[in-house]
Amino acid sequence: MVRIGIDVGGTGIKVGALDKGMEIVASSSIPTAKDLPFAVQVEQIVDCVLKTVSGAGLSPDDIESIGVGIPGIASAATGEIIKCTNMGWNHVPFREEFRLRLDKPVLIENDANVAALAESVAGISRNTSSSVFITLGTGIGSGIILNGKIWSGFHGIGGELGHVIMKLDGEPCTCGNHGCLERYCSATALIRMGREETSKRPDSMMLTMADSDPMNITAKIVIDAARAGDPAASDVFRRYCEYLAQAIGSVINFLDPEIIVLGGGVSKAGSFLLDPIRALYSQYVIFRDQPMAEVDLAVLGADAGIIGAAMLS
Ligand SMILES: [Zn+2]
Incomplete structure (x- = not known):
């Protein structure tokens, strides 16, 4: 099983598959496409996840969970992204849209919180x-x-x-x-x-x-x-x-x-x-x-x- 990490940045979206030891076993990226319709943006992200998983020699069944770090805020309860200016997202039902294409647990967090968590588990503040x-x-x-x-x-x-x-x-x-x-x-x-x-x-x-x-x-x-x-x-x-x-x-x-x-x-x-x-x-x-x-x-x-x-x- 792998956990998927998605990093939504200013110029690109990076996707990584991590094994049990939290090592990155495969990764890929796509450019951010702010002007595309929301559904198409999500479709591209899902495609990038699937490509990453197959790059690790695995299938979608091997995905345990999907985490998304965004430069913005999201509701943990509903999976709605409330604001993410880089992607042009305002109150978009990200988790719902994503799960229409890939039905896995999807968790969304602010990118600074995500980096804080990473450092506290695997970095300087472990x-x-x-x-x-x-x-x-x-x-x-x-x-x-x-x-x-x-x-x-x-x-x-x-x-x-x-x-x-x-x-x-x-x-x-x-x-x-x-x-x-x-x-x-x-x-x-x-x-x-x-x-x-x-x-x-x-x-x-x-x-x-x-x-x-x-x-x-x-x-x-x-x-x-x-x-x-x-x-x-x-x-x-x-x-x-x-x-x-x-x-x-x-x-x-x-x-x-x-x-x-x-x-x-x-x-x-x-x-x-x-x-x-x-x-x-x-x-x-x-x-x-x-x-x-x-x-x-x-x-x-x-x-x-x-x-x-x-x-x-
Ligand atoms: Zn201010």
């Missing part, structure tokens, strides 16, 4: 019962694991650390509010701060690396320039780390998990990010003379979505 996973990407995703299970709230809309407000009347957010944490801690925030800094300090290496156009500045450019010792980029990165350390301190004050795991694009900076964060976050914790959560980097990388989705039960 052997812990409580953890918070934070993805530092275009936005901020977060997943909470309590007693080994995903906690997404009583109504399924919790765990949205990115939209906890950090600053009154702060930066406008895609959610409609101002000053949300993801406006200060995401890769997008790092880029914005980099661009703002170069307007004041045009001699910055960031601008040279961006071919003199601030619009070309990426999170990687800010990090690389900071790593190379550019004073403007170093100031930006230090401020970014302060914001992130504050966010981590707030998570500890509120939830006190065993570990906080950082993933997503910015976490690729590795120890260049982790070292300052580890040096800074405890000052924002109220009981700072007590033992507190470790902060570490995610280890599962691109397969976390497939692995975590397959683990849904």
Whole structure:
């Protein structure tokens, strides 16, 4: 028997078949097709699942369950996907449509929750019962694991650390509010701060690396320039780390998990990010003379979505 994990991403949908030991035995992928009718999108996903299973030398009878991680929210009770902007899905009966074609248990979860679960079972936070996973990407995703299970709230809309407000009347957010944490801690925030800094300090290496156009500045450019010792980029990165350390301190004050795991694009900076964060976050914790959560980097990388989705039960 295999468990199927489906990772619905921004540009592609990845499908993996996992054996009892949670090893990926076969995988395939298809591009996301936002503009196709919903039924056709589901049909393509089912076809990709069937292809993956036959690629492992198995038949549909060998499928135990199907887990789906989406950048959005779904109802666990009805299997309806409430919102998934990448796919153009708004209140679509995903599980019902899927089971018309392949009648297996189908579980759907938010992708950050899925990655949190994957890390807590097979990654850096394994052997812990409580953890918070934070993805530092275009936005901020977060997943909470309590007693080994995903906690997404009583109504399924919790765990949205990115939209906890950090600053009154702060930066406008895609959610409609101002000053949300993801406006200060995401890769997008790092880029914005980099661009703002170069307007004041045009001699910055960031601008040279961006071919003199601030619009070309990426999170990687800010990090690389900071790593190379550019004073403007170093100031930006230090401020970014302060914001992130504050966010981590707030998570500890509120939830006190065993570990906080950082993933997503910015976490690729590795120890260049982790070292300052580890040096800074405890000052924002109220009981700072007590033992507190470790902060570490995610280890599962691109397969976390497939692995975590397959683990849904
Ligand atoms: Zn927001």
